Amino acid sequence: MGDHGFLPPIAMGSVVDAGFQQREYHRELDKREEEEEEEMDEQPRLMHSHTGVGMAGHPGLPQHMQEGTGGTDGDGRKQDIGDILQQIMTITDQSLDEAQARKHALNCHRMKPALFNVLCEIKEKTVLSIRGAQEEEPPDPQLMRLDNMLLAEGVSGPEKGGGSAAAAAAAAASGGAGADNSAEHSDYRAKLSQIRQIYHTELEKYEQACNEFTTHVMNLLREQSRTRPISPKEIERMVSIIHRKFSAIQMQLKQSTCEAVMILRSRFLDARRKRRNFNKQATEILNEYFYSHLSNPYPSEEAKEELAKKCAITVAQVSNWFGNKRIRYKKNIGKFQEEANMYAARTAVNAANASSHGSQANSPSTPNSAGSAGSFNMSNSGDLFMSVQSLNGDSYQGAQVGANVQSQVDTLRHVISQTGGYSEGLTANQMYSPQGINANGGWQDAPTPSSVTSPTEGPGSVHSDTSN
DNA sequence: TCGGATGATTGTTC
DNA sequence: GAACAATCATCCGA
Numbered sequence: 001m002g003d004h005g006f007l008p009p010i011a012m013g014s015v016v017d018a019g020f021q022q023r024e025y026h027r028e029l030d031k032r033e034e035e036e037e038e039e040m041d042e043q044p045r046l047m048h049s050h051t052g053v054g055m056a057g058h059p060g061l062p063q064h065m066q067e068g069t070g071g072t073d074g075d076g077r078k079q080d081i082g083d084i085l086q087q088i089m090t091i092t093d094q095s096l097d098e099a100q101a102r103k104h105a106l107n108c109h110r111m112k113p114a115l116f117n118v119l120c121e122i123k124e125k126t127v128l129s130i131r132g133a134q135e136e137e138p139p140d141p142q143l144m145r146l147d148n149m150l151l152a153e154g155v156s157g158p159e160k161g162g163g164s165a166a167a168a169a170a171a172a173a174s175g176g177a178g179a180d181n182s183a184e185h186s187d188y189r190a191k192l193s194q195i196r197q198i199y200h201t202e203l204e205k206y207e208q209a210c211n212e213f214t215t216h217v218m219n220l221l222r223e224q225s226r227t228r229p230i231s232p233k234e235i236e237r238m239v240s241i242i243h244r245k246f247s248a249i250q251m252q253l254k255q256s257t258c259e260a261v262m263i264l265r266s267r268f269l270d271a272r273r274k275r276r277n278f279n280k281q282a283t284e285i286l287n288e289y290f291y292s293h294l295s296n297p298y299p300s301e302e303a304k305e306e307l308a309k310k311c312a313i314t315v316a317q318v319s320n321w322f323g324n325k326r327i328r329y330k331k332n333i334g335k336f337q338e339e340a341n342m343y344a345a346r347t348a349v350n351a352a353n354a355s356s357h358g359s360q361a362n363s364p365s366t367p368n369s370a371g372s373a374g375s376f377n378m379s380n381s382g383d384l385f386m387s388v389q390s391l392n393g394d395s396y397q398g399a400q401v402g403a404n405v406q407s408q409v410d411t412l413r414h415v416i417s418q419t420g421g422y423s424e425g426l427t428a429n430q431m432y433s434p435q436g437i438n439a440n441g442g443w444q445d446a447p448t449p450s451s452v453t454s455p456t457e458g459p460g461s462v463h464s465d466t467s468n
Numbered sequence: 469t470c471g472g473a474t475g476a477t478t479g480t481t482c
Numbered sequence: 483g484a485a486c487a488a489t490c491a492t493c494c495g496a
Contacts, residue, residue: 275475275492283474298485319484320476327487328474 106227120229143247146254153261155196192261199257206253210246214239278321282311286321290329291343296443297326326443 106112150156217238221230278286289307290297299307304318311318329336 277474277493317475321474323485323487324475326485331487 103227116229120231122229140251143251143254146251146258149258149261150199150254154192155199155257155261195257195260199253202253203250206246206250210243213246214242217242278311278313278317282313285310286318286325287339287343288346290322290325291340292347294340297322297329298443 147156218235221235221238224230277283285307289299289303293299299318299322301315304315304322308315308318313321
């Protein structure tokens with residue numbers, strides 16, 4: 001309440017009926033207050049204006065307006081507002097004919113043009129003051145972030161392969177899963193495409209609804225402009241309010257879309273979710289190396305690369321595998337004893353085969369063990385031995401093999417005797433005792449893996465390191 | 469369906 | 483930066 005900054009148009013007294021002037025003044029006061037209080041709830045205001053614009057003695061006019069007395073104190077104002085609300089509530093009860101008749105009476109009133117001009121002036125000032133108060137808002141940073149992300153993910157903007165970059169990133173993060181990648185790429189792309197489609201459909205719906213609503217409001221305002229002054233600026237302001245409201249809804253849509261994309265990405269990028277066990281052959285190769293180098297199961301970078309190549313996995317996966325293996329072996333040596341014995345036996349058999357085939361072992365045409373998936377049988381065990389030798393970083397030399405073979409045969413004899421139940425004084429732990437593991441739980445210091453091919457061990461020390 | 473096995477990740481230590 | 487240790491998430495056989 002208080003001074004509204006403009007005076008009632010008393011100056012028009014000679015032309016305009018004083019009571020009418022006062023009614024118009026109060027009506028304008030009501031209108032201004034409501035505009036200041038609520039920008040968006042335009043409909044009630046429009047309706048209020050519609051019903052409020054009436055001539056003296058008109059049944060639709062509030063009592064205080066007709067008498068020209070109310071509106072100066074708080075209680076009176078509340079009463080007025082109550083009356084107005086009551087009218088709004090009952091407006092639907094009025095017949096269309098009645099409303100049309102009232103409208104016609106208004107339009108035909110002899111004072112209408114003059115009053116309308118006055119109202120236009122007042123309105124113009126009011127709208128200008130309101131417009132001055134609300135400056136252009138800076139772009140919402142959150143909205144900008146959402147837009148950027150949607151653009152980067154290929155959801156918004158021109159379609160560019162449905163986020164193939166993200167799919168490629170997912171593939172890179174997966175550590176080279178190989179053949180599965182293409183299928184997962186397409187899966188990722190398909191799902192991203194679905195999100196994109198839903199996003200655009202919803203966006204289109206929102207835009208359409210926004211346009212429809214804007215058109216509807218503008219039509220209403222145009223219609224209203226015949227009975228009350230509505231400047232283009234006011235219409236523009238109303239449109240911008242509507243757009244702001246709809247853009248808030250759009251932001252929710254963008255946020256939901258971003259969340260969906262993030263979930264999709266996390267599902268595809270999280271390699272743990274698509275973990276695949278290594279194939280049997282790869283596990284065999286890794287185990288072979290591990291138990292062959294039990295005294296120092298730390299493959300060099302070269303050995304890791306070689307193993308990775310043979311197992312068709314990445315060097316990082318080899319490192320992971322050895323890291324896991326060392327820890328799990330150390331944690332539960334007993335559990336791995338059988339496995340250790342088995343690989344020791346294989347290694348020994350490999351050596352025996354290498355010995356019996358002599359020159360064949362030296363043959364460069366000897367097929368690689370990687371050629372037969374999961375077939376670590378005796379027929380190619382000699383190749384396996386070759387593989388292990390090469391993995392040690394040493395070049396194969398016949399004389400060295402001869403020395404190693406004897407040791408491996410001894411190992412084999414031990415293993416054969418142990419498989420009968422470890423009853424000859426050599427316990428399982430002795431068989432594959434964690435000799436390399438020191439008191440601190442770690443493997444004892446050893447030469448670098450590549451140079452560890454031929455450590456000298458005591459006669460009772462039987463482990464599967466090929467150097468023995 | 470459950471539980472062990474296993475590959476990957478993360479935080480810490482050296 | 484590599485290894486360790488704990489943990490997670492998935493696989494897979496019973």
